[in-house]
Amino acid sequence: MGNTQSPGVNPRYTSAVRAFSDAEISDLKSLFASLAGDSKYVSLSVFKDFTGIKGALGERLYDIVTQNRKDDKLTFEDLVIAKATYEKGTRDEIDEFLYQLCDVDGDGHLVRSDLEAVISEILDNISLGKKSESSSDSELRPISIFLDAAKFTKDVEGSSDRSMSLEDFKTWCRLVPSARKFLVSLLKPSSTGSQVPHLIHQEDIDTNILLLKEEYAWHIGGALSHQELGEWKLLYHSALNGLSFNTFLGNISNAEGPTVLIIKDREGYIFGGYASQPWERHADYYGDMKSFLFQLYPTASIYRPTGANTNLQWCAVNFTSDSIPNGIGFGGRPGHFNLFISANFDSGHTFTGPTFNSPCLSKSNHVYPEVIECWGVVQKGAQQEKPDGVKGTVLERFKEDRNMLNLVGLANSSN
Known part of the structure; x- marks a missing residue:
């Protein structure tokens, strides 16, 4: 008769579960319970606290994990599906995930302003230079040295801006591996440790x-x-x-x-x-x-x-x-x-x-x-x-x- 799927079961979740051992699924359940508390869902604010990312990058990650439902309800299934790709996927699958993540506007075009926002949030998060929050000091953050390593070769229809192709993004990650290392740690912050000697x-x-x-x-x-x-x-x-x-x-x-x-x-x-x-x-x-x-x-x-x-x-x-x-x-x-x-x-x-x-x-x-x-x-x-x-x-x-x-x-x- 062929395989049939029980009503209400997400096939993506069923496939994702297979990427984890029983012990890992148990750990994920414990993690979700610690975040959700008495609720069935993890809110955006709690998720941002968990990842340590407070701005647009944190919101974009939440949208990707919740499959862009915009309902402020991150489920256990969402978490398993996202982590299956983010942690268990191939290098190309993870790069595709990160590429979409860095498109903080979510419009399908990773342009210079998107990447600038990502770099800014990363530098803020790791508290480089212990800068104060005044606007003058914020402008001293060395965003441009990392941003200028990127190439934007893809035309954007109806705009003079150019965007990064996936290959452009992969090249940038090779040139600035610290940024990729940071991005791949966002759903597992407990295991990262300091990234600055x-x-x-x-x-x-x-x-x-x-x-x-x-x-x-x-x-x-x-x-x-x-x-x-x-x-x-x-x-x-x-x-x-x-x-x-x-x-x-x-x-x-x-x-x-x-x-x-x-x-x-x-x-x-x-x-x-x-x-x-x-x-x-x-x-x-x-x-x-x-x-x-x-x-x-x-x-x-x-x-x-x-x-x-x-x-x-x-x-x-x-x-x-x-x-x-x-x-x-x-x-x-x-x-x-x-x-x-x-x-x-x-x-x-x-x-x-x-x-x-x-x-x-x-x-x-x-x-x-x-x-x-x-x-x-x-x-x-x-x-x-x-x-x-x-x-x-x-x-x-x-x-x-x-x-x-x-x-x-x-x-x-x-x-």
Whole structure:
């Protein structure tokens, strides 16, 4: 006779339930009961409190979950159906859900004003910069650096505005992964934890000199795991320590884990790289696929490794071969790095390349650093002591491997 559906049972709900285990359904029932109380429904105001999103983005999420009924009655079935897509769906299904969510007007066109409202609410929610609520301070929120990473290529009939296609949106999520990470956490806020690392530095430092503002740390952290979002410690700052390669290497020598290198050049551009491995003397590229490049100003974007090659991290100290440029860098090839700062710390370059599929990170290919700073990522659960055999600064370890390098004619002839 074929399958028949009992009267009053939503087939979407029946299908959605299959995505969850019995224990998960039990947890969802407990969650719904805690929100609805004695009612059969969850109101908009309660839902906003649950998600922590008070503005248009919260209202749009409520509309999507309630299937646009506009009746202020979110049911248990609604919650199961939404979570089945939002949490159990494929990557494409989740992206489609988020794409519709960011269309805060709900008119089918994700235009610039929609995305601006989304970014504004995200920054408000994570309390970046602890800004006051005055209009002048609100205008200081760095909305444009995230907004300008987006492309709007789709024509809107009857309007001069252009909207984002789904592919435009997916590209933006890759460039600003912190925004996607935030959006996918809205229906499960209890499991998110802080999305902004705690920045540690000397108490007497004037924080105005620091390049790594909270919004930048949030942006970079979007490409990292929860274990890497605990504490970031300032290891080197050129305004405090001088523009010195040797001082830089000495200051970061005790960094056991990854580091975040940030550069502000004379053009005012701010960019850098996440180094997954310690900065150590090598005659060639090293590192792993966890490293990436980023832009912070005037546009915020993340560029992860593409797998096109393994030319990831570079740290050359006191080499005399022209084929081994002294300095630190990422990607590309020697002499044509995706990002490179020479050992004199007063110049460098940035070129496009396939390693990270990154553009030129500054206004031009030539880089003249004005400020350089480096933060150590204190990974949660990491051991506090270095393994035996990893001792001293990069320059001190250079002396230990001097004899080996002399054999291949690469070591400097002087100490």
